[in-house]
Amino acid sequence: MKQRVQGPHFACIDPRVHGNKTEIIAHARHLFQVLLERGCPWDDIIISIPATEAGIHAAAHLREVDDVNVNLYLVSNLIHAAACIEAGVASISIPVGPLLDASERSHRKGVSQNLVLQTGIDDIRCILAYLRLNRVVTKAIGTEFREMAEIGLLSDFDAVCIAPEQIDRLRWSNIPIESSDTASAVNLRASQAQFPTTYLKAGERFMSSSMSLNSRKLTNFILEEELGRLIKYMELIEDALFREFERQIKLFHKGEEIYRPLKESLEVFFRVQNRAEAEKLRPVKKEASFTTGFGTLQLTDQETEEVF
Numbered sequence: 001m002k003q004r005v006q007g008p009h010f011a012c013i014d015p016r017v018h019g020n021k022t023e024i025i026a027h028a029r030h031l032f033q034v035l036l037e038r039g040c041p042w043d044d045i046i047i048s049i050p051a052t053e054a055g056i057h058a059a060a061h062l063r064e065v066d067d068v069n070v071n072l073y074l075v076s077n078l079i080h081a082a083a084c085i086e087a088g089v090a091s092i093s094i095p096v097g098p099l100l101d102a103s104e105r106s107h108r109k110g111v112s113q114n115l116v117l118q119t120g121i122d123d124i125r126c127i128l129a130y131l132r133l134n135r136v137v138t139k140a141i142g143t144e145f146r147e148m149a150e151i152g153l154l155s156d157f158d159a160v161c162i163a164p165e166q167i168d169r170l171r172w173s174n175i176p177i178e179s180s181d182t183a184s185a186v187n188l189r190a191s192q193a194q195f196p197t198t199y200l201k202a203g204e205r206f207m208s209s210s211m212s213l214n215s216r217k218l219t220n221f222i223l224e225e226e227l228g229r230l231i232k233y234m235e236l237i238e239d240a241l242f243r244e245f246e247r248q249i250k251l252f253h254k255g256e257e258i259y260r261p262l263k264e265s266l267e268v269f270f271r272v273q274n275r276a277e278a279e280k281l282r283p284v285k286k287e288a289s290f291t292t293g294f295g296t297l298q299l300t301d302q303e304t305e306e307v308f
Helices: 021-037 053-066 078-086 096-106 113-133 149-153 164-171 183-192 206-210 213-281 301-307
Strands: 009-012 045-050 069-073 091-095 139-143 159-161 288-292 295-299
Touching: 009 021, 021 045, 021 053, 045 053, 053 069, 053 078, 078 091, 078 113, 078 206, 078 213, 091 096, 096 113, 096 149, 096 213, 113 139, 113 183, 206 213
Parallel strands: 009 045, 045 069, 069 091, 091 139, 139 159
Antiparallel strands: 288 295
């Protein structure tokens, strides 16, 4: 794949270890080494890790100790993003669709749909403004867009990740880049947020001490929902691999049973051939016998040579 596609190569750790810093680091190092051995340049390898508390601390360790580029994904709010930036990661991924869905579910009925959408969009814009205003080198990637129009509403992303069917639609459509009437309010919120931060010094429970109750609920909801889905996919993939592995083993043993008689016949054939070749190479004895009046005279090899 790296030979066909130029640029950064993102590799995801097993999401099932998202809560264990030690296992996250071990998985990340293993993936990084495998990609290095396959010829990927060091700077092009980016290890994707869920932005759990353990994941953020693991990312900080990998960056500081191993100099590994990390992408923290499922980032859900400004404080969450600031903690990821503090870890020194190469990029953060923000799940646009799930965040907007969560925003819509959290508002009571009767509220304008446009207002609800604008609230969710502004929360994401606030993260992007924070990166821009503080000139942070960490890149922001938008993922899981529900509609193409959302890309236009969130045009400050450094990169977007879209589904294959969305790529086809994107080729034949023009997406307007829309300005926001709330831009000044978004920029004000972003400018008032702390930078640089010291959240990680609080240990692996910094979310509970640094985030508001609503922000913490949103972060936990997004992480639980999305990681639960990813873990199910991972288990399906693992199950499919195991079933294919078992099938290959059965085919191997079945092949052995089918070809064993042929193998034995070939072995007998080659033994016979080898014996025949050996017989051909064996020296021919030059013996002779003569019958005379005194009886039969038997000559040895040497005597035969002398006679003839």
